[in-house]
Amino acid sequence: MKRITKFLVAIIAVMGIFACQQTTKEQEMKTDEMTTNAIFPKGQKGPSELFTGNAHNFGFELDSVFTTAAGNVYFMPGARSNWHSHPSGQILIITDGVGYHQIEGQPVETIKKGDVVQCPPNVRHWHGASAKVGLQQIYIVPNTEKGIVDWQEAVTDAQYQPKK
Structure with a gap:
């Protein structure tokens, strides 16, 4: 039972890290989209x-x-x-x-x-x-x-x- 619990905790931790990485990538994409909306200088x-x-x-x-x-x-x-x-x-x-x-x-x-x-x-x-x-x-x-x-x-x- 302890092994299963440790295994589940490890999976949840990895999923949490993956979810955080996804959020960071989504935020970076949104930031990139905001900067790429202005393709050229204002002029x-x-x-x-x-x-x-x-x-x-x-x-x-x-x-x-x-x-x-x-x-x-x-x-x-x-x-x-x-x-x-x-x-x-x-x-x-x-x-x-x-x-x-x-x-x-x-x-x-x-x-x-x-x-x-x-x-x-x-x-x-x-x-x-x-x-x-x-x-x-x-x-x-x-x-x-x-x-x-x-x-x-x-x-x-x-x-x-x-x-x-």
């Missing part, structure tokens, strides 16, 4: 002439071989870009959060982590965070020899509010 605050609210841009180095501009924008809750267009279009890869995107003449679309948005060449559009949740996006603008962006007027509060 420079976008000027108020081009953004409503707080948006920060971190641009990647331009490469003359690929003639592509790319970067990351962090939109804080409620922040959004002005209306704008790109001579060669734009691709957005949403890496975190929830936000909105609108191509002129179309309804406001909700965008979220994992979405890919294609903005056609020379078509007015805007994008930004939802009112309560921020948005992170990678932007890609190809064929920069044609130009990068044509900034226009601010998106009004009425335009920003998605139609229900």
Whole structure:
């Protein structure tokens, strides 16, 4: 009986150690997930002439071989870009959060982590965070020899509010 009791105590102890290790690994994973949510540095605050609210841009180095501009924008809750267009279009890869995107003449679309948005060449559009949740996006603008962006007027509060 003593051997069985010692054996059970030993098994429980090992299980306890294993459970503690699992908890530590889960905590490390959660910590890692929190740090990996911010893939790139916050970058420079976008000027108020081009953004409503707080948006920060971190641009990647331009490469003359690929003639592509790319970067990351962090939109804080409620922040959004002005209306704008790109001579060669734009691709957005949403890496975190929830936000909105609108191509002129179309309804406001909700965008979220994992979405890919294609903005056609020379078509007015805007994008930004939802009112309560921020948005992170990678932007890609190809064929920069044609130009990068044509900034226009601010998106009004009425335009920003998605139609229900």
